[in-house]
Amino acid sequence: IAGLLAVVLLSMIPLIDARAQDPTRFEADIQAFESIDRVSPPPADPVLFVGSSSIRMWTDVAAAFPDYPVMNRGFGGSYMSDLLYYFDRVVAVYEPALILVYEGDNDLAGGKSVDVVYSEYVEFLAKVKKQLPAADVAFIAVKPSPSRLAVLEAMRQLNARLEALAENDSDLWFIDVFTPMLDGAGQPRAELFGSDMLHMNATGYALWKNIVGAMLDEWSAGKGQSFLFDFGPSDAITKNGPAPDDPANYWNNVTDKVGGSATGSLRGLVNTRNRATSLMLRMVSPFNGSGPNRNGTTQSTVFPANATQDSLYGNTADWQGFANVTPSFKLVGLDPERTYNFTFYASRMGAADIREADYTATGFNSASTPYDAANNVDGTAVLVGIIPDAEGAITISLAPTDRNNNAYRFVYLGAMRMDEIPQQQPVVFVKEPADQTVEELRPVTFAAAVDSTPPYTIQWFKNGQPIRDANEFTYTIDSATLDLDGSVFSVKVSNELYSATSRQAVLHVIPDVNVPALLSVEVVNGLTLRLTFDERLDPISAAAIENYRVNGGQIAVAAATLEADGLTVTLTLATPVTGAFDVAVLGVRDLAGNEIVEEATGSGEIRAQVILVDFGSSATPTTTGPSPDDPANAWNNVTDAIGTAVGAQLRNLVTTENVATSVSLVILTRFGGANTNGTLASPLFPADATRDSLFGNTETFNGLANVFPSFKLTGLDPMRTYDFTFYASRLGVTDNRETGYTVTGFNSGFIALNATANVDKSVTLTDMVPTAAGEITISLAPTAANNNANHFTYLGVLKIEPTPITPRQ
Known part of the structure; x- marks a missing residue:
């Protein structure tokens, strides 16, 4: 808003190289990854490092984290846009459990804005959530390099936004390597970098190892895994594959040879993603040793047919020479800091009796549940919250219940699922939904917060009934209607073990009897004004141009558009407004029909945004x-450091009143350097602006020849015209050093100034029009009158002054 002071961040950032925007330049790198994968298949659920050269050059990253299935798929020089382009081939194809991303370094150094890079990070997250919903993501902060001091502030801004993004997403992590890589003065620590002061040395990677390693430990502590077990014959095991096997998961098979032996065991149990672990299943008391039961179902929807069509069993009365068979087995190597949930399944079709068993899990705590396998198809038994004993073991045992009336008192186990989860804390509300009173047709939001163990399952209720798609900690009603008055809202929050329901919050909706109020008038440009109201408006009356008068009707309103928020009206004027102005509103209604019958007024002022630049x-x-x-x-200030760097930028130039603008300056072709032989006595500009200048030259000077400086101004208003004033001073010489300034946009112009002995002369080009993209290019060249041996050209001061808006057809 005009008049507010803004803190302006001036940063020198090279332009984006056109070639660097072609992602196919990495095709050979990606094909090399694919060749490696064909020779050496990647691990299941990898911890995947992706990004630019800071990742690619971390060649021992897998050795740095031996407890994790690490993969490195960094390709040097990449931008986030390149990673997006190859997402399917370097990310999605591996189905990673965790993706650690390092991008943004080259992006910012290449001239991309923080907004653009941040939006690409958000796009990356959206791809992950759509294609890899089970994966977590960790953004490694953009590192501060000594060679990229010009974008240090932009890096800081991007990192802050990524960190804030991670704070609101339990599946997203932010790894701050930026702060530890700064010294006490806030500058990059040179000892962490190689000779190019861009890429890290061994000391730098050692620092990263400690920081990233701490994050991995915290991440893994919050992650669980699942295991599936098929109890049955060795000739009908369950594998990963099409039906009757399992197309989605990997299984462990407790065959009759294992389960029927008192010393039977399975070592190196694999989880459902086929990752081998140190867990072991060891029989304590075997199943019946005469063989499996093959009379299960093949119609279950719970587990695949190979797991449900058979089972191992126990019995008390003698069967096939075995009596008092009460099977039990121990799961060893579990994490005592986690809890485990168990799902049991068994099926014995064709039974005419009850074959119920108690399934008991015993570790630090114990629980049991009854379950009847007779004629079962889709029923399961579940035990939750079992904690291993101090040695990391849980024992599972089966025994017939008193209801089991089978003559042999058979008990069965066909399949078992074990889910490992972090230790769960009870769900405790720290913020409950509050009662709300709101005018009709206005938005209202209920909010809650809990202190517990994520991830959470959230469900909001209205009058005791679940609300569709209301699964966040806030629930917003976009437009509260009178029929909602007296409704009660609550939310149920669950983690993997506990759940809790909030208090019931009452919504009171009162009739809207107030007319809409005009809150503010904002100048977009001289032909466009933006009006903001305190409530949603009736679309018909809001779009009626006769309901608005600008400067008492002296300036006609060509169009009125109600924006999507329902609160904002954009006025397009037939002729431009300049200086102070006022807007009167009459006849506009809100959604309840309340009409503005007494004029609502707002005012503003369009002030020329003069920009001064010292070269x-x-x-x-x-x-x-x-x-x-x-x-x-x-x-x-365009210093010699900026002016001599092709592609360098000054972003968001400030006006003379120190208000940030959308205008940026980009160096297209370099200056030769700075000349400090200007005047200190000019009445036109201050001494620090006139005492020096940047220069060009055609003949060789300081090793450079054919230096024709040029730069581009972006972010100008295509609806305006601009006047450009040029000044330069070179004292102590007598030859002619006239410089021609060519200004090119929608139109073009030329003007010249001789800097020789100049004190109080400047030249001005008027009515220059930017291109439709809002750009104007300024170039310097010696004129025919310039008789200096090196044909020096100079620019010390540039004044940019917008002129009143003139509508163009």
């Missing part, structure tokens, strides 16, 4: 302050 030495920039600086105005 000169970094030793004497022009700032706001007493002489030799400028006591009245704010300045922008």
Whole structure:
């Protein structure tokens, strides 16, 4: 909003190289990854490192984290846009459990804005959530490199936004390597980098190892895994594959040879993603040793047919020479800091009796549940919250219940699922939904918060009934209607073990009897005004141009558009407004029909946004302050460090009132350097602006020839025209050093100034029009009158002054 002071962040960022935007330049790298995968298949559920050269050059990253199935798929020089382009081939194909991403370094150095890079990170997250919903993501902060000091502030901004993004997503992590890589003065630590001051050395990677390792430990502590077991014959095991096997999961098979032996065991149990573990199943008391039961179902929807069509069993009365068979087995190597949930399944079709068993799990705690396998198809038995004993073991045992009336008192186990989860804390509300009173047709939001163990399952209720798609900690009614008055809202929050339901919050909806109020008038440009109201408006009356008068009707309103939020009206004027103005609103209604019958008024002022730019030495920039600086105005400084770097930028140039603008300056072709032989006595500009300049030259000077400086201004208003004033001073010489300034946008113009002995002369080009993209290019070249041996050209000061808006057809 005009008049507010803004803190302006000036950063020198090279333009994006056109070639660097072609992602296919990495095709050979990606094909190399695919060749490696064909020779050496990647692990299941990998911890995947992806990104630019900081990842690619971390060649021992897998050895750095031996407890994790690490993969490195970094490709040097990449941008986030490149990673998005190859997402399917370097990310999705591996189905990772965790993706650690390092991008943004090259992006910012290549001229991309923080907004653009951040939006690409958000796009990356959206791809993960759509294609890899089970995967977590960790963003490694953009590192501060000594060679990229020009974008240090942009890096800081991007990192802050990524960190804030991670705070609101339990599946997203932010790894701050930025802060530990700064010294006490806030500058990059050179000892962490190689000779190019861009890529890290061994010391730098050692620091990353500690920081990333801490995150991996915290991440793994919060993750569980699942195991599936098929109890049955060795000739009908369950594998990963099409039916009758399992197309989605991997299984462990407790065959009759294992389960029927008192010393039977399975070592190196695999989880459902086929990752081998140190867990072991060991028989304590075997199943009946005469063989499996093959009379299960093949119609279950719970587990695949190979797991449900058979089972192992126990019995008390003698069967096939075995009596008092009460099977039990121990799961060893479990994590005592976690809890485990068990799902049991068995089927014995064709039974005419009850074959119920108690399934008991015993570790640090114990629980049991009854379950009848007779003629079962889809029933299961579940035990939750079992904690291993101090040695990391849980024992599972089966015994017939008193209801089991089978003559042999058979008990069965065909399949078992074990889910490992982090230790869960009870769900405790720290913020409950509050009662709300709201005017009709206005939005209302209920909010809650809990202290417990994520992830959470959230469900909001209205009058005791679940609300569709209301699964966040906040629930918003976009437009509260009178029929909702007296409704009660609550939320149920669950983790993997506990759940809790909030208090019931009462919603009171009262009739809207107030007319809409005009809150603010904002100038978009001289032909566009934006009006904001305190409530949603009736679309018909809001779009009626006769309901608005600008400057008492002296300026006609060509169009009125109600924006999607229902609160904002954009007015398009037939002729531009300049200086102070006022807007009167009459006849506009809200959604309840309340009409503005007494004029609502707002006012504003369009002020010329004059921009001053000092071209000169970094030793004497022009700032706001007493002489030799400028006591009245704010300045922008194109120093020799910026002017001699092709692609360098000054972003968001400030006006003389220190208000940030959308205008940026980009160096297209470099200056030769800074000349410090200007005047200190000009009445036009302060001494720090006139004492030096940047220069070009055609003949060789300081090793450079054919230096024709040029730069581009972006972010200008295509609806405006601009006046450009040029100034330069070179004292102590007598030859002609006239410089021609060519200004090119929608139109073009030329003007010249001789800097020789100049003190008080400047030249101005008027009515220059930007391109439709809002750009104007300025180039310097010696004129025919320039008779200096090196044909020096100079620019010390540029003044950019917008002129009143003129509508163009």
